[in-house]
Amino acid sequence: MVRQRKQDRFLLQREGLYYYWRRVPKSVEHLDDRAPLIRHSLKTDDLAEARAKRDLLEQADRMFWGTLLTDADTAKALAGYQIARARAEALGFTYKPAGEVANLPLDEILRRVSSISDPRTPVVTETAALGGIEQPKVKVSEAFEVFCNEIRAAELAGKSDKQKEQWKKVKKLAVTSFVAVVGDLAMIDITRDHGRQLYQHWVKRLAPTDGSKKKSASLGKRRMGDMRILYEEYFKHIGDIDRQNPFDGLTFSEKFKRSRPPFPIEWVRDKIFKPGTLAGMNAEARGIVLVLSETGARGGEICNLHKDVIKLGDAIPHILVEPRLDPEDPREIKTVSSIRRIPLVGVALEVMKKFPNGFPSYKENENNFSSAAGKFFRENKLFPTKKHVIYSLRHTFEDRMKEARIDDELRNILMGHTVDRPKYGSGGSLKLYQEEMMKIVFPFDPAII
Template identity: 55%
Template sequence: MGRNRTRTDPDRYLTIRQGNYHYKRRVPVTIAHLDERAPHVRASLKTDDRTLARGKRDLLEAADDALWASLITKGVTDPARRRYEAAVKRVEALDFTFHGATYFEEPEAFNDLMDRIRHVLASGQEDRIADPLLGAVEVPDTKVSDAFDIYCNEIVADELIGKSQVQKDQWKKVKRRAINNFIKLNGDIAMEEIGIDHAKKVYRHWLGRIAPKEGSSTAGASSGNRDLGNMRVLYEAYFKYQGDARRDNPFEGLGFSLKKKRSRPPIPTEWIRDTMMKPGNLATLNDEARGILLILIETGARPSEICNLEPHAIRLSNKVPHLSIEPREDPANPREIKTESSRRLVPLVGVALAAAERHKTGFPRYRNRENELSATLNHFLRANSLLPTKAHTVYSFRHSFEDRMKEAGLDDELRRLLMGHTVDRPKYGSGGSLDWRRRELMKIALPFDQSIV
């Protein structure tokens, strides 16, 4: 084993001694004089399991790649960070978590420290593993902008796996606003430099917009809370990731009172029936956007849920025609839904059924373009005076649908299920048959002229 050292060899750098796997790798000749371990790097992986050994080998291999790259560049990039990253990977390969030196100054860390010292002494490799294992490797300063990249690409990378590119961009956009505002007020300083004065500067910035001493408010409390909250999360997650979870968070406790939460008003049923659905009023709206709008009226779905429907999720041949609102689990083109409770089956009735029959394969023009859809619909509705007030938006149809169900006396749990809201009790059964759901929805179905479809 170990003669073929190409990157495609699953057992590269692995050897067996006395029944256990070891990592053995030659230091590149060009930097052998800079690495005291030359000519070979050796480390016991302390396992006879090949799969586990390969995983530990991967960490050590990545650590050495990073270290040697820093020695080659000699500061052209950031050798201190490369050495630090190499130390982190090496410690993880030893089944420990990397911590900076300050961590071991705490009384609670005493037992962990003793375990590490015992491991160092038992390994016979004190000169090679003691520094990273005992926190003697300097943790480099990281600018706020770089910390945000680490947060997105490493710390919460798993949370982004199921999102479409549009969803990823939107997720980052909201959080990046907080980063940009912080940098605008304080500069792109190192995370380690951030203190309460920097956090208060962000707080006072938003305070001046939410509750100005003169003039009227230019921002809501939720906007300020979102910025402060995103900085608080970044700070906590970053230092926890660096092995410094006990660090006081300067953003903790800073926020604004939400006395009244803004809510989109529902569109009156009469307005939908007599104005919105009046023949001719939607005629100049493009075909797919009109189809989506008509489905929204009788399903209460989110616009993004309808425009991203795959053909198989528009089930017109079933005994009860319905939509299956579900995440898209295609690895090449994923898309998540808002919450697990948003996964649901919604019967098609009235104008929604007619529109779905016209668009059996979905809405390719707006697939993965939900922001473009919302902009198109809101612009059209406002330009043609089809919204009751400036406070109403296309999302108001969702609120109207819920009100119509409530006024018709539909079961509370059914309403929650059809809206994709959480049901606050243990789940039993399927929530009622599709046929029953359709009968209940027929109670609120609005009359329509086929010409509007």
């Protein structure tokens, strides 16, 4: 009898066959009927197959012990179902609830019964083979919590608290809409008819006949898409990967994508940069507006600058747009292509000299900045049309680069857009970036800062 180690953890070979063999942790020993030692025949002499089955049982036990220590009913029910599926797979079966097992061909039923014929077979293994656990009736609202806390946990880990809050807020709108229209149904009870019911709700909002305000196709598309994703990922999470999605194909096409217009270049140069125009704004908000104008950055990228990414002492003063990896204070950026260096020229350089540590009033509060700045621009008639927003300054920056015939690839780099070709080299030096940006820099009166 030889006990294996490391990659062959919890495997024991006896008389040619492998066994899953491990001690129940002390913390749950009083709760697990198999304690103190788990002995489970894997019914194979093939090491690779034994490892695969061991992995399934190890995962199932990890989940099982976790549920023994939790008081959350939904978490326990879901985990119990997932554990049963994993144990069934380790036995070589597709997990099926007892009602479906009863309708299987006789030879398949006998094969399942035979696999647990040893009188020492644990009850949890018998339950898995014979389908003793029904899929739990988890409501849509509860499934959304599972989606956030388990399924997308890794994705949310790098976000700041504010980013997590905003992400959840947007995603939850689809669930709120479904619950309002259809009800807070159990996920397993949602049918194609319910999917169509939600779809028709959005059809009426996109083409209202009662005089209410028309919603955009992109909004309906997003809400239907978020429900489709929730349904698909929830059932994959619990192991039910072949379930038909009732929201498949129910979407809306956009004939025209709404785009925010840029400010005319002369409007920014002659009106916004005119001394006194922004005097009524608080100093930080005014500074952010001016930096946005001369960097083309996104509002959140400038609002969340901090001293470590503001490089005023370098030969080429610049800012770094990058994720914040501090586990105590993380922050995600929009895309990988958004990671970039932006030289500070013109008024942007002077503003950052005044705010070398960033803009603390708006850290993690870019929405507050957008609201405050937007309100000021509207009240002072600084938007050329009702379609313009503060973000339009970013579009103006790109127009200015186009007018100066700055290389298309460099424009994409400075804007944080994806460069649509294989990447070779570093993309150019900061000195090159600075020289190109100086072609479009606005003259300014220091009084505007």
